[in-house]
Amino acid sequence: MAELIQRFGKAQSFYDGYTRKGIEIETTHYCPGCGHGTIQKLIGEAIDDLGIQDRTIFLSPVGCAVFAYYYYDTGNIQCSHGRAPAVGTGVKRTVKDAVVISYQGDGDLAGIGMTEIIHAANRGEPITVFFINNAIYGMTGGQMAPTTPLGQITQTTPFGRDVARDGRPIGMVELMNALVPPVYIERCSVATSQGIIKTRKAIRKALQAQIDGIGFSFVEILSPCPTNWGMSPVKARSWMEKEMTHHFPLGLVRDTISSSTGKATSIPYPYLDDAQLVELLTGSAAVPLLKDDIPQVTHKVKIAGFGGQGVLSAGELLATCGMTEALHVSWLPSYGPEMRGGSANVSVILSDQEIGSPLVDHPEVLLAFNGPSLDLFEPKMVSGATIVVNSSIIQRQVERTDVNVYYIPATDIAKNEGLLSAANVVMVTAYLLISNALPLETLVRCIPLVLRKKSFLDTNIAIVNKTEAYVKAHPMEKQ
Amino acid sequence: MNHVRVRDDECKGCAVCVSVCPKNCLVMSGKLNVKGYDYVQFVHAEACTACGLCFLNCPEPGALTVFGNKESSRDEL
Ligand SMILES: Cc1ncc(C[n+]2csc(CCOP(=O)(O)OP(=O)(O)O)c2C)c(N)n1
Ligand code: SF4
Ligand code: SF4
Ligand code: SF4
Numbered sequence: 001m002a003e004l005i006q007r008f009g010k011a012q013s014f015y016d017g018y019t020r021k022g023i024e025i026e027t028t029h030y031c032p033g034c035g036h037g038t039i040q041k042l043i044g045e046a047i048d049d050l051g052i053q054d055r056t057i058f059l060s061p062v063g064c065a066v067f068a069y070y071y072y073d074t075g076n077i078q079c080s081h082g083r084a085p086a087v088g089t090g091v092k093r094t095v096k097d098a099v100v101i102s103y104q105g106d107g108d109l110a111g112i113g114m115t116e117i118i119h120a121a122n123r124g125e126p127i128t129v130f131f132i133n134n135a136i137y138g139m140t141g142g143q144m145a146p147t148t149p150l151g152q153i154t155q156t157t158p159f160g161r162d163v164a165r166d167g168r169p170i171g172m173v174e175l176m177n178a179l180v181p182p183v184y185i186e187r188c189s190v191a192t193s194q195g196i197i198k199t200r201k202a203i204r205k206a207l208q209a210q211i212d213g214i215g216f217s218f219v220e221i222l223s224p225c226p227t228n229w230g231m232s233p234v235k236a237r238s239w240m241e242k243e244m245t246h247h248f249p250l251g252l253v254r255d256t257i258s259s260s261t262g263k264a265t266s267i268p269y270p271y272l273d274d275a276q277l278v279e280l281l282t283g284s285a286a287v288p289l290l291k292d293d294i295p296q297v298t299h300k301v302k303i304a305g306f307g308g309q310g311v312l313s314a315g316e317l318l319a320t321c322g323m324t325e326a327l328h329v330s331w332l333p334s335y336g337p338e339m340r341g342g343s344a345n346v347s348v349i350l351s352d353q354e355i356g357s358p359l360v361d362h363p364e365v366l367l368a369f370n371g372p373s374l375d376l377f378e379p380k381m382v383s384g385a386t387i388v389v390n391s392s393i394i395q396r397q398v399e400r401t402d403v404n405v406y407y408i409p410a411t412d413i414a415k416n417e418g419l420l421s422a423a424n425v426v427m428v429t430a431y432l433l434i435s436n437a438l439p440l441e442t443l444v445r446c447i448p449l450v451l452r453k454k455s456f457l458d459t460n461i462a463i464v465n466k467t468e469a470y471v472k473a474h475p476m477e478k479q
Numbered sequence: 480m481n482h483v484r485v486r487d488d489e490c491k492g493c494a495v496c497v498s499v500c501p502k503n504c505l506v507m508s509g510k511l512n513v514k515g516y517d518y519v520q521f522v523h524a525e526a527c528t529a530c531g532l533c534f535l536n537c538p539e540p541g542a543l544t545v546f547g548n549k550e551s552s553r554d555e556l
Contacts, residue, residue: 004481004482004546004547004548005546005547005548006544006545006546007529007531007545007546007547008529008531008534008535008543008544008545009534009541009544009545010540010541010544011540014540014541026486026488026489026541027488027489027491027514027539027542028538028539028540030538031491032491032492032493032516032538033491033493033494033495033538034538035538036538037537037538037539037540038535038536038537038538040540041535041537041538041540042535044540071540190536192499193499193532193535193536196532196535196536197535200535226493232494233493233494233495234493234494234495234498237495237498
């Protein structure tokens with residue numbers, strides 16, 4: 001007998017066993033006869049044959065395929081519901097040579113994630129999308145999906161999907177075809193062996209297009225969900241052939257891969273190299289991930305001034321400081337439609353307890369950047385509150401006698417350091433120093449996280465130091 | 480003769496492979512595996528063409544492995 005060789009077997013790109021909750025298992029979590037398993041095998045085989053296992057970043061969706069990361073021994077990111085194309089966009093722009101596979105169900109892609117998919121396709125992101133259309137929300141127990149055919153009974157269409165009541169099913173392939181950038185659009189089905197062979201080819205073609213840097217490709221794959229359709233796996237496949245392909249015609253809709261002259265015509269997407277990323281993320285490494293000595297503070301803070309004074313970013317800075325100290329924080333801005341000049345304020349709550357509402361109607365702390373802000377909020381302060389007054393701009397004194405007041409020429413201090421826009425840093429620094437709410441080191445550590453222009457980092461730190469010196473020289477008079 | 484190896488404990492008994500084999504080489508075994516599924520059995524080695532359709536239809540990554548006489552030209556599919 002001639003020696004036998006393996007012709008078809010488990011893909012190398014799958015793990016040997018799938019370790020879930022500490023237990024290693026050899027089978028997937030899918031129901032018997034689920035189309036996800038079949039399709040994922042075709043993808044695994046393609047990853048092997050195209051030699052891209054080490055370059056592949058598989059985006060697992062929310063839905064029954066959420067656990068794909070247990071199966072593929074590739075890069076994996078589990079994305080929030082429907083957002084995989086946005087995640088893939090980020091990956092493509094930061095990981096050179098990545099092959100991004102966005103694997104999404106119909107609830108995921110055509111329901112909650114409709115925006116992401118349309119815009120990724122319309123930007124021509126050079127990723128590969130496999131759209132698994134099983135006409136239902138599988139994971140959550142069989143609710144109607146955007147792709148549920150008319151007449152189909154689901155948990156949420158107990159009388160069958162009805163045009164008047166539930167609207168029409170959406171053809172995603174047809175929608176994709178309305179956009180200019182996609183280079184490859186096809187609809188396949190795994191209902192029959194013939195369909196599987198076509199699907200297998202389409203998967204490879206779509207991946208090859210990405211490997212060649214050509215553009216966005218979209219393969220819709222009709223797939224059985226025997227469990228929620230209430231059919232046996234074999235019956236589910238014949239139902240698909242009869243009912244689904246009638247609503248969702250199979251076939252190639254667009255293939256401009258070969259007419260695109262390869263890499264040269266691909267959209268040159270902006271790529272962030274390591275140096276740019278480091279610049280962008282400056283400071284993040286200094287933020288502790290876990291803390292057990294959480295400061296005991298609860299401060300309800302209002303920061304107010306006119307737009308352009310950095311009021312909102314002062315709030316962001318303060319909230320970030322609280323966050324890195326493991327406090328609960330909230331940041332709630334309030335401003336008019338104008339970018340600059342109007343009045344703006346932000347409510348920040350720092351608390352060692354969970355925060356019920358982010359509203360601050362009666363502040364315990366006010367950082368008043370200009371006169372109208374003081375006029376507005378002074379009467380609303382709780383008794384015993386602290387008000388920090390920017391005395392460079394506010395000419396009057398605080399009238400209330402039941403609050404602590406600290407006057408600091410914030411705008412002048414910032415101006416003297418050559419950075420007028422950093423008066424907000426002076427105000428926050430002064431508040432932290434007089435209240436002892438959080439250590440100054442925390443502030444210094446957090447400035448790079450919120451600063452838009454990293455080149456101003458040193459000036460900002462100098463302003464913190466100048467403010468510290470000022471506060472030392474002018475201690476607050478207690479009421 | 481060609482051969483299809485069934486890993487009994489990885490089969491979920493969905494019977495899809497049975498329904499797609501053009502040569503009727505696969506049958507339900509009538510026995511239960513560790514998970515309680517009636518698993519598939521490969522019965523007609525003499526008829527099997529090692530076409531791979533059972534493997535390609537099966538949803539489980541490792542339940543079936545198809546062995547044949549010649550180097551796979553899987554691309555013939
Ligand atoms: C933001 C968010 N909203 C809702 C859910 C609940 N949810 C989980 S899976 C799912 C639908 C999945 O359906 P589909 O994309 O068709 O995948 P399938 O399970 O059918 O493979 C929903 C609505 C969630 N997890 N997250
Ligand atoms: S519920 Fe449907 S889609 Fe989800 S695993 Fe089961 S058969 Fe597959
Ligand atoms: S390889 Fe082909 S002929 Fe052999 S058992 Fe599988 S489907 Fe049948
Ligand atoms: S298709 Fe796979 S899981 Fe289903 S019965 Fe055949 S071997 Fe078992």
